[in-house]
Amino acid sequence: MPLIRKDTAAGTPATSDRADPLAMLADAAPDVRWTGVRLLSGRADAVAALAAALSVETDARVREAIFTALAAAATRESCLALVPWLRSDDASLRTGALDALCATPPAAAASLAPMLLADHDPDVRLLSCEIVRGLPADEAQSLLCGLLDAETEANVCAAAVEVLAELGGREAAATLARCAERFAQDPYLAFAIKVARQRLDVASGDIGE
Amino acid sequence: MVFNESKRYYVQRRIDERMIATGSTSFASYFARLRSDAQGEVEQFVNAFTVNETYFYREEHQLQCMSADLLGERLASKGRGEALRIWSAPCSTGEEPYSLAIWLLENWPQVDAHDIEIVGSDIDTSALDAARSGVFGRRALMRLPPPLVDKYFEPLPDDRWRIVADLRNSVSFSPVNLVDGRETRTFGMFDVIFCRNVLIYFDEASRRIAAENLYENLAPGGFICLGHTESMSRISPLFEARRFDDAIVYQRPRESAGG
Numbered sequence: 001m002p003l004i005r006k007d008t009a010a011g012t013p014a015t016s017d018r019a020d021p022l023a024m025l026a027d028a029a030p031d032v033r034w035t036g037v038r039l040l041s042g043r044a045d046a047v048a049a050l051a052a053a054l055s056v057e058t059d060a061r062v063r064e065a066i067f068t069a070l071a072a073a074a075t076r077e078s079c080l081a082l083v084p085w086l087r088s089d090d091a092s093l094r095t096g097a098l099d100a101l102c103a104t105p106p107a108a109a110a111s112l113a114p115m116l117l118a119d120h121d122p123d124v125r126l127l128s129c130e131i132v133r134g135l136p137a138d139e140a141q142s143l144l145c146g147l148l149d150a151e152t153e154a155n156v157c158a159a160a161v162e163v164l165a166e167l168g169g170r171e172a173a174a175t176l177a178r179c180a181e182r183f184a185q186d187p188y189l190a191f192a193i194k195v196a197r198q199r200l201d202v203a204s205g206d207i208g209e
Numbered sequence: 210m211v212f213n214e215s216k217r218y219y220v221q222r223r224i225d226e227r228m229i230a231t232g233s234t235s236f237a238s239y240f241a242r243l244r245s246d247a248q249g250e251v252e253q254f255v256n257a258f259t260v261n262e263t264y265f266y267r268e269e270h271q272l273q274c275m276s277a278d279l280l281g282e283r284l285a286s287k288g289r290g291e292a293l294r295i296w297s298a299p300c301s302t303g304e305e306p307y308s309l310a311i312w313l314l315e316n317w318p319q320v321d322a323h324d325i326e327i328v329g330s331d332i333d334t335s336a337l338d339a340a341r342s343g344v345f346g347r348r349a350l351m352r353l354p355p356p357l358v359d360k361y362f363e364p365l366p367d368d369r370w371r372i373v374a375d376l377r378n379s380v381s382f383s384p385v386n387l388v389d390g391r392e393t394r395t396f397g398m399f400d401v402i403f404c405r406n407v408l409i410y411f412d413e414a415s416r417r418i419a420a421e422n423l424y425e426n427l428a429p430g431g432f433i434c435l436g437h438t439e440s441m442s443r444i445s446p447l448f449e450a451r452r453f454d455d456a457i458v459y460q461r462p463r464e465s466a467g468g
Contacts, residue, residue, distance in 0.1 A: 003310055003379035004292060004324045038390055068417045103413035137235035167234045
């Protein structure tokens with residue numbers, strides 16, 4: 001039979017754990033840097049080193065691993081290390097940072113949500129609606145309703161409305177109505193709010209109650 | 210169907226599955242959908258509790274893809290005498306890795322020309338014990354043609370069958386936590402990994418870590434097969450999607466030389 005079985009250490013080890021992972025972050029070879037980042041994944045004491053590495057890293061795979069490692073660290077500091085990249089002109093860095101913040105456990109990301117939703121940059125506020133999507137529904141609804149009542153940019157409102165449509169309850173209806181009034185001249189936002197209110201009616205269980 | 214406290218995890222998993230499938234971000238929103246039977250959700254919900262166990266030759270099209278396309282492409286990268294390595298992770302109670310073995314013996318013309326190592330791994334050690342015992346009930350064999358059951362299984366009392374000793378002794382089983390790189394690293398590199406219907410149960414951070422671990426365990430140019438509802442593209446940009454006649458699988462790019 002051609003099937004073989006090995007009960008001891010299998011195959012060629014994928015990597016060595018003996019090198020210093022912090023030193024590996026500065027290696028000339030992307031593969032070595034990638035391994036170093038992965039060895040540091042989830043370590044709160046490595047957040048500063050990972051953040052520094054991200055600022056100079058050019059290899060897409062290594063960058064992705066740094067984002068994953070920072071998300072896994074799941075501290076306020078690791079989240080703060082990701083925030084500046086939300087402003088990057090490089091779309092891949094913006095997306096990487098956003099995905100990492102969305103992947104960060106809510107307990108760590110939640111503390112930054114109010115700050116991000118009040119950022120001076122409307123693009124950051126818009127992207128932050130995605131981060132809020134991952135929070136507990138009540139908390140997310142409260143944050144997004146607060147945003148909607150103060151927001152001046154229609155696109156940011158649209159992003160918030162989209163998330164509210166998914167996780168909101170009837171408590172958001174009044175906020176949505178006020179937003180629709182303030183942006184009455186924006187047909188897309190009016191439509192989005194109308195759809196959101198219809199979905200909230202269903203989610204609230206009005207059908208069948 | 211009645212479920213008591215001992216089935217809490219079973220119930221929770223299936224609710225989580227339906228929430229993911231419906232895009233519900235809270236139990237409240239999903240429960241409202243269920244109560245209103247939106248888009249036939251009650252039927253889907255019931256089905257999730259009755260059709261969610263592993264069996265032989267599950268998602269057979271991926272096995273076909275393996276023998277028709279993946280292994281041939283991998284052989285081009287192998288050195289003389291170098292074994293093909295296939296990982297089933299998670300392997301649950303063994304249906305998948307034994308299916309891989311039977312499928313290759315029955316369907317891959319080159320099976321006798323190469324050494325093939327099949328490894329089955331799971332975080333559930335009781336499932337691994339069951340896998341090593343190689344005993345299965347009728348439901349697990351339901352997709353196997355009777356001639357294959359006769360060829361590879363010995364009948365036991367109480368409507369059970371045991372896989373023949375040659376096959377039991379040809380597949381190794383070992384525990385692994387796919388989210389722990391220190392564990393996954395010890396398995397070395399594989400040519401093909403079957404990681405079906407498990408990543409959907411992870412949170413997003415764990416999913417990313419597991420994807421990177423699996424990448425590290427794939428030889429450059431190696432392939433990973435996910436469950437039919439899963440997409441690696443949504444989890445990690447490390448892999449390239451490859452479309453073959455029988456399946457879409459994901460490949461580690463060939464240019465990476467290390468892990």
